Every structure is written in C-alpha cells, then in structure tokens.
Amino acid sequence: MEKAVAVAPRLRASWLRSERYGLTEDEMRPVFTGSVDTGSLLYECGTEVLRGLQTTLANEPISLMITDSDGLVLARLCNDSAINRSLDGVHLAPGFYFAERNAGTNGLGLALADRAPSLVRAEEHFCTGLRGYTCAAVPVPDPHTGGLAGSVNLTTWSDSSSELLLALAQAAAGNTAALMLARASGRKVRPTPRGEVFRVYADRLQHRDEPLSPGWTGAVGQARDAVERGRVVAVTGEPGAGKTALVSLARRELRARERVLSARTPAPEDVEAWLTLWTPELEKDSTCVIVSGVDTLPAWAATELARIFTSVRTGEGLQPFALTAESFDTLPEPLKPLVDAVVEVPPLRSRPDDVLALAHHFALTDRHRAVTFTPSAARALQGYEWPGNVRELRQVVREAATRAEVIDVHHLPAEVFTGASRPLSRLQALERDELVRCLTEPGTTVAQAAQRLGMGRATVYRKMAQYGIKLPGRS
Structure with a gap:
C-alpha cells in the first residue's frame, strides 16, 4: 500500500497532462516517423544488453524496448508472437513516438517525463487500448552530458506477474548506461545533481577593476529592467555560462541588501525533499530564490513548482523568484505561462x-x-x-x-x-x-x-x- 500511495500522485499528474494534450481514453495519437537512428550509442548498447536479457527470458511473454528521449521506439525484441501482434495493433513498435503526448499515461512516457523509474499497470494507463498491458520503464542517462538519452521499456500482459518487471528494467537500463559510458571515448558522465541550496554573493562579481564586455553587461541590464518592472524572468544559456550570477547581479543592482538564494535542481528521487527545503523562503521579506535548471525537473515537479510560484507571485514590485534553463523551448510547459521576460546569456566563447x-x-x-x-x-x-x-x-x-x-x-x-x-x-x-x-x-x-x-x-x-x-x- 505504501508504494501505491507514493506512486499515485505521479500517475494523477500524468493523467492530467494527458488530458491537456487533448487525448481521450479512447484515442491515442502515436506518430510514425520514417527513420530510426540505429547508429546511435544508445541503440548499439541498448540492443546488445536487451539481446542478452531476451535470451534469459526466452519463454516469457515480455517485449523489450529501447526508446530515445522523445519517446521514439528504436528497437523492440520479443520471442512471443501473440504479444508482438498485439503491440503492433496499438503501434507500440519501432518508428512510433509513444511519449505521454502521443499515448497518454504509459510506462515509458512517464519514465521520460519524470526522469524516474516507472511502473504502469493495466487500469493505470490513460488510454483503454493500453490497459491490457503492464509496462516498466527506466531512464538511461547520456554519458556525454549527463542528460536524458532515452529509456529501457519492458511490457507484458496485464494479468502477468509484474513484481520483477521494474527490477529487470532497472538492471537493463543500468547495464546499458554502463556500456555506453565504457564506449563513450573515455568521457566521464556528469555527476547526478544533488539539489544544493546556497546563498549567492553576486556583489563579488560586481565590484571589479575591469568591466565585463557589452554582451554580459547588456544581458544584466535586460534582466534588471525586467525585474524592476515586476516581471518573472527566465535566464537562458549554455551550462556554466553564468545564468544564476547574471540574474543575481540584476537583483542586487535594484536591491543591494536583498537575500538571494540559488536552488539547484536535484536528482528526480530527491525532488520532494528539495521542494520542502527551500519553498518556505519565498514568503520571507527581501528574499529571492533562483531555481536553476528547471528544464531538468520531472514533469510532476514542474507542475508543483508552477502551483507554488503562482501562489507567491506578487501583483506589483519585484517577484520573489526567477528561473534558469538552457532555452525557453526546454522550459517545462507548466512554467512557460509564468515567464514574462527571457534573457539569454551569451556563451563565453x-x-x-x-x-x-x-x-x-x-x-x-x-x-x-x-x-x-x-x-x-x-x-x-x-x-x-x-x-x-x-x-x-x-x-x-x-x-x-x-x-x-x-x-x-x-x-x-x-x-x-x-x-x-x-x-x-x-x-x-x-x-x-x-x-x-x-x-x-x-x-x-x-x-x-x-x-x-x-x-x-x-x-x-x-x-x-x-x-x-x-x-x-x-x-
């Protein structure tokens, strides 16, 4: 029961997203693409791992799949002709996009949206066409960037035992990630973010003998003007370009003694505790929280963050929060309507x-x-x-x-x-x-x-x- 209760909020959030995508229980919209990238590192390593697992599960009605980060099914391995025919009927097959926006709540779609291992059983699927299956899916990290490469998905009949399905998917995803890392030309994967919350001392960058370039100072000026007009600001740019420092400088130019905190997004399993840690700070006077990297948040967390920000947003004056992301396009959909101004930080090059x-x-x-x-x-x-x-x-x-x-x-x-x-x-x-x-x-x-x-x-x-x-x- 404890596990079901813990998972239920994620499933409810996924059902709500499915409705917002315009899907109905009786209609899925799997999109077919004419090509699948079979030359990618994910495809190479994922299919190699799944072939080994397929041999172990030779007599089991389990379909093993690799998808990319957008939910495109790259490969499907299964020895059971009945389940293969059935999955073809719902278009859960190579070449089809099966993310939440295409097929509603399903295992691989939920795993990609929340960037966390997911198990969706029978009636938990949004669309009736998928309620004959149980799906377990686990995200696979990109060894170059630490971002999302795709997922491993295991699907079986809904009346089959699902107790070990998620464990098998986690093992397959872990082995795929390890093999990708070993073959990724010696590069190290970025460490999983820990979600630190710390105070930003932007004035240390401000008081300098040499002024910075017009590209930087111009971006600071844009952010300062937007903040002064009471707008919610999203600062975008490449990783490490100084997004948090820029918005902090803009705030300090308007309110020198303001308390500025940076909340770095954590690993998906730590999001709930992370939110509890810093959200009370939004209610404090002369305090601004910069939430860094909101584009890496699980979908349910982005929805919760939008609710929190809406509740503390002021009618006038400086807003108590700001956001950073790599681009406006990568901002989670629930947060986009809150953003009034986007400021891009030019890369150092x-x-x-x-x-x-x-x-x-x-x-x-x-x-x-x-x-x-x-x-x-x-x-x-x-x-x-x-x-x-x-x-x-x-x-x-x-x-x-x-x-x-x-x-x-x-x-x-x-x-x-x-x-x-x-x-x-x-x-x-x-x-x-x-x-x-x-x-x-x-x-x-x-x-x-x-x-x-x-x-x-x-x-x-x-x-x-x-x-x-x-x-x-x-x-």
Whole structure:
C-alpha cells in the first residue's frame, strides 16, 4: 500500500497532462516517423544488453524496448508472437513516438517525463487500448552530458506477474548506461545533481577593476529592467555560462541588501525533499530564490513548482523568484505561462574579452591574492572555445593558481590548447596530454619534445594536427 500511495500522485499528474494534450481514453495519437537512428550509442548498447536479457527470458511473454528521449521506439525484441501482434495493433513498435503526448499515461512516457523509474499497470494507463498491458520503464542517462538519452521499456500482459518487471528494467537500463559510458571515448558522465541550496554573493562579481564586455553587461541590464518592472524572468544559456550570477547581479543592482538564494535542481528521487527545503523562503521579506535548471525537473515537479510560484507571485514590485534553463523551448510547459521576460546569456566563447578579467577575478577569489598570466598563457585562455563556459574557466584557473603566482602555459591543462575534434579514447587523451606537457615546458623546442617523447619531429607535428593542438607562438 505504501508504494501505491507514493506512486499515485505521479500517475494523477500524468493523467492530467494527458488530458491537456487533448487525448481521450479512447484515442491515442502515436506518430510514425520514417527513420530510426540505429547508429546511435544508445541503440548499439541498448540492443546488445536487451539481446542478452531476451535470451534469459526466452519463454516469457515480455517485449523489450529501447526508446530515445522523445519517446521514439528504436528497437523492440520479443520471442512471443501473440504479444508482438498485439503491440503492433496499438503501434507500440519501432518508428512510433509513444511519449505521454502521443499515448497518454504509459510506462515509458512517464519514465521520460519524470526522469524516474516507472511502473504502469493495466487500469493505470490513460488510454483503454493500453490497459491490457503492464509496462516498466527506466531512464538511461547520456554519458556525454549527463542528460536524458532515452529509456529501457519492458511490457507484458496485464494479468502477468509484474513484481520483477521494474527490477529487470532497472538492471537493463543500468547495464546499458554502463556500456555506453565504457564506449563513450573515455568521457566521464556528469555527476547526478544533488539539489544544493546556497546563498549567492553576486556583489563579488560586481565590484571589479575591469568591466565585463557589452554582451554580459547588456544581458544584466535586460534582466534588471525586467525585474524592476515586476516581471518573472527566465535566464537562458549554455551550462556554466553564468545564468544564476547574471540574474543575481540584476537583483542586487535594484536591491543591494536583498537575500538571494540559488536552488539547484536535484536528482528526480530527491525532488520532494528539495521542494520542502527551500519553498518556505519565498514568503520571507527581501528574499529571492533562483531555481536553476528547471528544464531538468520531472514533469510532476514542474507542475508543483508552477502551483507554488503562482501562489507567491506578487501583483506589483519585484517577484520573489526567477528561473534558469538552457532555452525557453526546454522550459517545462507548466512554467512557460509564468515567464514574462527571457534573457539569454551569451556563451563565453562569444565574449573572449571577458576571459582574462574573469580569470583574474577567480584567481583572486580562490587564492586571496592577485596572480599574473604570461602573454602566452593569456593568449591560450582567450583562444580556447570554453565548451564548459565560465564554470570550466574557474576550474582551470583554480587549479593553475594553486601551482604558481605567475601562470604560464605549462600550468594549464591540455584541453586549453586543443581545438574542437572528435571524442578521444583514454589512450588518445593520455597521448595528447603528454604531448602538451612536453611542448609547454619552458624553453622546450619541438625537436627537444620529440626527443623526450621518442618520436620524430614530423610525427610530433602530425600528432599536433591530429589532436588540434595549438600553442601560442608556434605555428
């Protein structure tokens, strides 16, 4: 009973979303696409894992499926012809989209919407056509981004035992994620967010000797003007671009002593406790809560957040909350009607003039005294693309500043000297890092580096081209 009670609110929220999508109990809208990406890492690893599970379940009427993050069924494996024919009849087959907006409440749709393991039995399905099945589905994370790659879905007859169905789906999804990580060219998956709530000291960025670029200050001005007019602001931009810092600065320019809190979205299983932790702060005077990354929230949590924000939204004056997301399009649907103004933060690569100013600021903040960057190090920092934006810059500077007060190229990581290229294996990354380490040692020529590495000069130049290594002062 306890488990049923815990799951019921998610199912109720899913039924409400299904109604808002315009579905009825008697009508599903599975959309067919003419192509399925069979070359993706998810497809490759997921089908490999499911084939092994299919062998184990050879005599069971269970259909094993892989879907992408939009609910498109990529693969379906099953030895039972009866259930295969039945699933074809409801279009739960490769090439069909089966998300909530297409098929109402169902296992894979709920797992993708809430980004959490889901079991939907018989009558719990929104559409009557699916009530003959029980579906268990589990999200699969993307090893490159830590976002959502897709799901593993197991479907059986509703009168079959479902006790182990979710456990099997969780094991298959876990094995798929592990295999994807092992084959993802040595990249590490982003850690699961923990949902921290902390105070933002934006004034530390505000009082600086060097002003930041017009791209940044213009965005701050847009946010400040919108906040001053009593609008709800959503700040968008790439991960690590400084969305929370920007909206905090805008608030501080209007109300210098305001208490600004940032609430980072947590893992799906921790959302309920996370909401309980910080929502009481919205009622306090001179307090603003910035909810970061709302586009990663489970669907039910976005609905609850919209209800909370609606209840505290003021008729006039500064609103007690702001949002951040990668783009307006990725904002959850329940939150979009609340947003009055969208401000986009330009990525760091679009404002290279900010790199050194921020680097000096971060070094001073972390080391508590100023550091110097050599001209070569400065050129390297300004020439890098910064895919991780300001967050990556801070990490690079923090590590370099612990090693020296005068930061030169050999204090910087190999990535700073590497142009955009295909992902590297672990061995390739080690080779690249060793090349950069030797080439950036003070006074070292290419010929000397080649000798230390046991390579010819031509090989070193070829490797530099292969890895996109560009060192200041060297062609």
